[in-house]
Structures are given as structure tokens and as C-alpha cells.
Amino acid sequence: MLMLILAQTMEQERARDREALERLLSDVATGYQEALAQLYHRTRTAVYGLALSYVKNAQDAQDITQDTFVRIWDSAPQYRPQGSPMGWILTIARNLALMKLREGQRKGELEEEQWNAIPAQAPNLSTEDRLLVQNALATLEDQERRVVVLHAVTGLKHREIAALLELPLATVLSKYHRALKKLKLQLEGDGIR
Amino acid sequence: MTDKELEQRLEKVLSATAPDDLDGVLSRCAARKGTVIPMKRVTTGKFWKTLVAACLVLVLAGGGGAYYYQANAVASVVSLDVNPSIELKINKNEKVLSATPMNEEGADILEGMDLKGTQADVAMYAIIGSLLQHGYVDELANSILITVEDENTQRGEKLQAELTAQADAAMANAQVNGAILSQTLQMSDELKAKAEEYGISAGKAALIQTVVDGSHGTKTFESLVGLSINELNLLYSSVSVPAADPEESGAVGGDTAAPIQTTGSASQSAYVGLETAKQAALKHAGLSQADVTFLEAEYDYDDGRMVYEVEFYASGEKFEYEIDAATGAVIKYERESTGSSNPGVSLPAGNIGESAAKQTALEHAGVKESDTKYCNVWLEYDDGWPECYEVEFMAGSTRYEYEIALTSKTVIKFETKNLGGQAAQGENGSQAESGTQAGGTSGDIGAQAAKAAAFAHAGVSEAQAYELEVERDYDDGRLEYEVEFKTGRMEYQYTIDGVTGSILEYEWDQDD
Numbered sequence: 059m060l061m062l063i064l065a066q067t068m069e070q071e072r073a074r075d076r077e078a079l080e081r082l083l084s085d086v087a088t089g090y091q092e093a094l095a096q097l098y099h100r101t102r103t104a105v106y107g108l109a110l111s112y113v114k115n116a117q118d119a120q121d122i123t124q125d126t127f128v129r130i131w132d133s134a135p136q137y138r139p140q141g142s143p144m145g146w147i148l149t150i151a152r153n154l155a156l157m158k159l160r161e162g163q164r165k166g167e168l169e170e171e172q173w174n175a176i177p178a179q180a181p182n183l184s185t186e187d188r189l190l191v192q193n194a195l196a197t198l199e200d201q202e203r204r205v206v207v208l209h210a211v212t213g214l215k216h217r218e219i220a221a222l223l224e225l226p227l228a229t230v231l232s233k234y235h236r237a238l239k240k241l242k243l244q245l246e247g248d249g250i251r
Numbered sequence: 252m253t254d255k256e257l258e259q260r261l262e263k264v265l266s267a268t269a270p271d272d273l274d275g276v277l278s279r280c281a282a283r284k285g286t287v288i289p290m291k292r293v294t295t296g297k298f299w300k301t302l303v304a305a306c307l308v309l310v311l312a313g314g315g316g317a318y319y320y321q322a323n324a325v326a327s328v329v330s331l332d333v334n335p336s337i338e339l340k341i342n343k344n345e346k347v348l349s350a351t352p353m354n355e356e357g358a359d360i361l362e363g364m365d366l367k368g369t370q371a372d373v374a375m376y377a378i379i380g381s382l383l384q385h386g387y388v389d390e391l392a393n394s395i396l397i398t399v400e401d402e403n404t405q406r407g408e409k410l411q412a413e414l415t416a417q418a419d420a421a422m423a424n425a426q427v428n429g430a431i432l433s434q435t436l437q438m439s440d441e442l443k444a445k446a447e448e449y450g451i452s453a454g455k456a457a458l459i460q461t462v463v464d465g466s467h468g469t470k471t472f473e474s475l476v477g478l479s480i481n482e483l484n485l486l487y488s489s490v491s492v493p494a495a496d497p498e499e500s501g502a503v504g505g506d507t508a509a510p511i512q513t514t515g516s517a518s519q520s521a522y523v524g525l526e527t528a529k530q531a532a533l534k535h536a537g538l539s540q541a542d543v544t545f546l547e548a549e550y551d552y553d554d555g556r557m558v559y560e561v562e563f564y565a566s567g568e569k570f571e572y573e574i575d576a577a578t579g580a581v582i583k584y585e586r587e588s589t590g591s592s593n594p595g596v597s598l599p600a601g602n603i604g605e606s607a608a609k610q611t612a613l614e615h616a617g618v619k620e621s622d623t624k625y626c627n628v629w630l631e632y633d634d635g636w637p638e639c640y641e642v643e644f645m646a647g648s649t650r651y652e653y654e655i656a657l658t659s660k661t662v663i664k665f666e667t668k669n670l671g672g673q674a675a676q677g678e679n680g681s682q683a684e685s686g687t688q689a690g691g692t693s694g695d696i697g698a699q700a701a702k703a704a705a706f707a708h709a710g711v712s713e714a715q716a717y718e719l720e721v722e723r724d725y726d727d728g729r730l731e732y733e734v735e736f737k738t739g740r741m742e743y744q745y746t747i748d749g750v751t752g753s754i755l756e757y758e759w760d761q762d763d
Binding site: 107128 | 261266277
């Protein structure tokens, strides 16, 4: 029973979030910068997380995050509510991330970049947390990392993540569960040592 | 650790490392013209000051008395658009009277430049230099639009040619591979109103209008307003070459918009390219280039992103793909299958044969086979059973698709699509009427009445609708009309009772 109520509350919360984002986007469309500021604070972690899961380095992910919000500002008048404002925002971020990756390829940076995404000097972050997450995420494959990061920071459902990444739902689910298993092994294993 | 705790921990770390540089974002967001910006964020001060200063220049120039009238009368107005947008007022001696930024980026470009009194071509060279320096023209977006408004077309075109040559030279000098769109026009009130409404230059409004006119009703002005000149240039190059009928090329743009001259080609560096898009579609379909016919790809803009529309035919099937222009990913695809026969199924006795089916369609369309292109006929199967003949052909700039009954020379359904410059729906309307005659039976209200019933219910006038399709159908032994059409962003589907004209079903959808 409690689980059911909890699930309902979460669902309501989600709907409220969605409405709030839709409202902010429509305000951004009218040229209201304060709305963009609010949108930024609500979604920057999600955008950054997504960008990071593609480009795997903090500097590029930061650039993409900024570009994404500039693009949102420019494109908001074209946005039509379709039930997933977060999906729309992240699609922009994903396109920019892919563009960045292609740019890298053109410049001949052909070597697969290593996951090195959590910068050493992050305020409000203990070294322990930083290292744990850096090392734990490093054990994942690209797609596993993408799925788990998106689920953790965007509030998107697996179905929406599948649509965003253009992957079958079953693939997303299996990657997610495998990723969680690996992460737990890594993090809890670390605790014992 | 539970899954949730694990995710929360991840979230915490990522949120601590995510950038928090709102000012950096806002500094790159231009104030949108024509919108109200709340007083508490006064970020547009510089812009308005520049604008006021520029207007003051105009006022002073205009107030100089009759003696100065000749020198200070505006002969031509030149607008330059990239994303920054700038307007130059030029007198008949081709001297600049004023240079006005039309948006905030335009103000950045003009900052510190005093162009008043300089020769127009020198001013153009300087402005292009500043555009390059500010990074607005680069490998990813290299298109600029030069528009000359002049009542004297000859003088305007001369100025257009001079300015284009200067812009070209400035870019060549900087070793930038630029693309220039240029046009000379006399401003209509309609364009002026649109430019004002969306806060863009009249020149950009004219370019958008040309693309809209060439899009066979699939684009609206509003949907394209946010695009850059480079994106518009790519779309323009797609619509200005009608896919199937090269003789029609003069018709694009209608008679209201001036012809647009182009030099260079729009940068496609931000996109995967037409060839890659074709390959992506072929790969997805599991086919090679040798397997397919009529392979075509063009730029389009859909759902807020640049896409490639790729189309081809293979073994009687038509494939339509939408490929993300930025990533090369398949966004949508449609495969129109003609199906195949169950083993051992034979055609019903008395089937009219392919050539009679073709003849029926051609007669209905009033077209001779010698006047058609790509005339194709094949048997359509449904669940392995032969259903009808399908006939497709192009005549002039119109594509016809027919379904002909197996055992009688009856048109079951047809669709026409105008791929040239003329309005598509007039064609559809009149054709739909003759469709009724061909398939008419007693107690049949006819396609015209069915269409009218749907429009009345939707509160839409026929003039507002496009991609209109009317299909006559039997469902559960009942005669029905399926009426589909689009307006702006809505898509309507109606099922109308073919005998009583009452609405049996309807669906409205956001067209996406």
C-alpha cells in the first residue's frame, strides 16, 4: 500500500515537473531571460550528465552544456509541447554532443578517449565521492554509462531514454541493470577494502 | 546500497561538477526583437542605445533642409543577414546614409565603425570583415544574404552586383569559402508586415517566403523564422530545383518574390551530407545503390531540426526516410509495400490486366502515356491476396497515384501531388470531384460533399487546408469516405458515411 502511494506521489511529482518545464520553455520562447535562468538551474545537471556520457571529458561537456542553453533560447519559439520537454532539451544536447564527437574525428583525434570526466577540483565534493564515481563509471561501457547517468540525473523513464538514444527499450533495460550491478560491485567492494 | 541510493550518489557528484555559469549562457543569448522583456533584467541597454543613436543619425540626415535633399535622400535600402542583421540606407551616389543594427549581434558587428558617408561597397567590405572577425561566418555556417530594396530595379540590381562582388572578395581574402544569396526587390506591404511581426529583416522575410512558396504547402513561415541564413540557403537549394521536373524551375517562388541569385554553396559541414544520408537510408533498408531507382535526397526542416528526406524505389516498393542531418541517424522511415502473393493464389477470373489498369488511370487523369514519366503499374496484394492494381506516374509537375479495381475499369482511389510551383490544393480539389464520378453509385453523397462535411465539422475552410486526401472506401459493407487534411500544425482525419454524410469518426492530431 505504502509503495503504491509512494509511486503515485512520484508520478504526480513528475507531472508537476513536466508542466513546470513546459511553462518555462514557453516563457523562454517569448524572450523572458529569467525563465531561461530557471530552466538552466533545473536542467543543467541533466544536460551536463548527458553531454559527459558522450564526450567523456569535462571541458567539452561544459561547452556543450552552454551551447545547449543558447540553442534552447534560439529554438524555444519552435518548441511545441509534446509531453516531454526534458526529452526535447536533451535531444538538443545529444545532437551537439554528437557534432562535437564528429568534429574530433575530423581533426583526427581517432583514439578512443578514456573516461576521465570528474574533475579533481570540484567544490562541494569530497575526494572520496569524486574518486568513487570516477572509478566506478570508468568500469562501464559507453552505452551502460549513458543509460545509468541519464536515469540518475534526468528523471526520464526508461522508455524515454530508449527514444532519446534511439535504442530498443529492452536494450536500455538490460544495460541499465548490468550497469547498476557493476557499479554496486565496484562501490561496495571499495567500501570493504 | 539500493538502486535509488546509488543513483542519488551519482546525481550528487554530477550536480556538483556540472557547470554553473548562467551569465556565460545569458551573454550569448540575444534579446529577441518584438518581445516584451521584463524591466528587472535590463540587458538590452546597449542595443537600444545604438538603435537610438542610429535613428538620430537618420533624423539629423533627414532634417537638413531642401538643399541637402538630393544627397541625403534614401535611394536604396540594403539589408545584410547572417545571423547578425544590419540595414544600410544608401543615397543615389551609393554613399551610406546610415547603418542600423537590426538585432543585438548586428550591434556588435557595427560597434566602433563609422560608416556614414562611405561608399556602399567599402562599407560592405568592412562589415564582412567584422562578421568574419566575430566568427559569424565560418566553416559550419558560411551563408550571407544581401538584399537590395530599390524602386528602380536596374539601379538596385547594379548595386546588388557590386555589393555581392565586394562581399565575395572580402571572404576570398580571408580564405573563407562563403556562399552569398542576393536579391533585389520592391518591398510589398505583406512582406513588410511579416518582417515586422517576427522582428527580422525584410530581406530574410523574402527569402523565407520563397522557401515556403516552394515547399508545396509543407512549410509555414512561422516554422522557418528561427533558422539561420545558412539553413535557409540549404532549404532554398532543395526547393529551387523541383525534384522531378527540371522544366518547372522558373515557377518556384511564385510571382511575388524576386529571383534570388546564389554564389558559392551553403556549408554542409554541420551536417553529414546528402551522400551519407542516402547511404544511411540504404543501409537501414539493407539495400545497395544498385538495387534501387529514383534515389533522391534533399534537405528539409522538421520538428525543429534539419533533416534529409531520402526517397527511393526498390522492387515495386517505395521507401521514404527522414535522416537527422546532424547525426545521420534514421528518424523515421516508411516502406510502402506492394505485398506479395501467397503461393498458389491466382488472379480472379476476369481481371483486366496491367495495361488496361494503366489505361484506366491515364484516361481518368486525362493524360497521354507519352506525356508521362516513370509510369509504373503493379498488382497490390493485401495479406497475400490480390487487391487491386496500383498505377503511378508523373505528368508535368504532378504525381498521380491510382488504385484500379481488379476486374473492372474502376478507379477505387487516387491521389495527386503537385511537385511544381503551383498551388497543390486546387488540383486536388477538382480531381477529387471527378473521382466521385468515376466511382459513383446511387445513394453516394460524393467526395465533394464528404469533404465539405469534414471541413464544416473542423471549422476549416478549404483554402486553409493542404495535403488533402479523399478516399472512397467500403468498410463492413458500408460506403465511407476517408477525408484527411492538414492545416498549420494540425492533422485531421475523418470518416464520413458515404450515404448519409454523417461523421462516423474523427481524429485531430498535432502534426509532427
